[in-house]
Amino acid sequence: MRRHTRRVYNLCYRFTGQPHDAEDLTQEVFLRVYRTLASYKAIHGGFTTWMTSVTRNLLIDHYRRTKKDRVTSSLDEEATMSKLEEKASAARRPDQIAVAGELSMQVQRALGRLSPDLREAVILRDLQGLDYREIQDVLEVPEGTVKSRINRGRIELARLLEQMGVRRE
């Protein structure tokens, strides 16, 4: 339960970039999973893939719903994001935390600037660790499209990070 909660929460957080939205969406995902559990069949793929698929559909709905009143960045959100990143890396030295927190905030910001199609492909592949086949099941698009989206997403992300002055290592 906790493992799935964390995974879904991270997926929502990385996609929306807003902790409160991620929390609400995570609850919504579990509610939907609970209600539609009877419709899940193992032949449709693993439970995790199915759950990711449900999450992705809700994220797309949420994206469309909030398109009008979305604000790309606000000071409050950045402060909350910063707190979350610091909490995730609490075991390190303060200078390391500061650098890592700043870097992850910039990467999160760059992710937020990607188009939803590319963003979800990159998040599923590089943050959720799904393979191409699983992403194909989640997104319900052909394998070629998955590869193309991941590739374009990564190139675009690299370009954005370069623009933001994030140092390459």
Added chain:
Amino acid sequence: MIWKCEQIEERLSEHLDGLLDAPERAAFGNHVAECAQCRMLVAQVGGALAQVHRLEMVEEPLGLATAILDATLGPRAPKKNWKIFGWLQPVLQPRMAMGFATVVLFGVVTLQAVGVQVNEIRLSDLHPVKLYHASTRQAHLIYARGEKFVSDLRVVYEIQSRLRPAQEEPPAPQQPAPKANPQDKPNRESNWLNDPACRLCVVTTGLTSVPGRSMR
């Protein structure tokens, strides 16, 4: 197989994910070695990917799992007996219970040591003065028993030390038996003292000389 810049850009992610086969990998490598622009692109995307992989899992809010459980399974009803025995809950924690059990055990052992029968205990037995007298009595008893034990040990060691030289004496070389003189009386006293059992009697009674036949 010769690749152009467009193919490098198209297949870049597959290269980074290690999904190219050997000929494709070779064509990719050959082109990148010659084309500075593609080399820069590969380095740029590889660096960005490393940054993304470095992102850590964010911890979910504390009450999220509970909120989800409440939303799906409904709020959990509190147990009925919880309020009645609520004050016992801190005591019934494993750590507290272990501490409590240790204190009780210590008390029982202490009471047993001062001579109070735990199974027949009365309130008056716990009076400080009574406890003091009981503990003093117990201490004296233990002291007296110890003293007697040491005294007994001393006697035993004394007996053993007196017997040991006689047992450790090397056997005397056999002398030719003197001719029997019918007029000589047999030395009954010395024969009697050679017997270890009789020697023990001598030591315990403190007698060094034994009157001839009267000791029989």
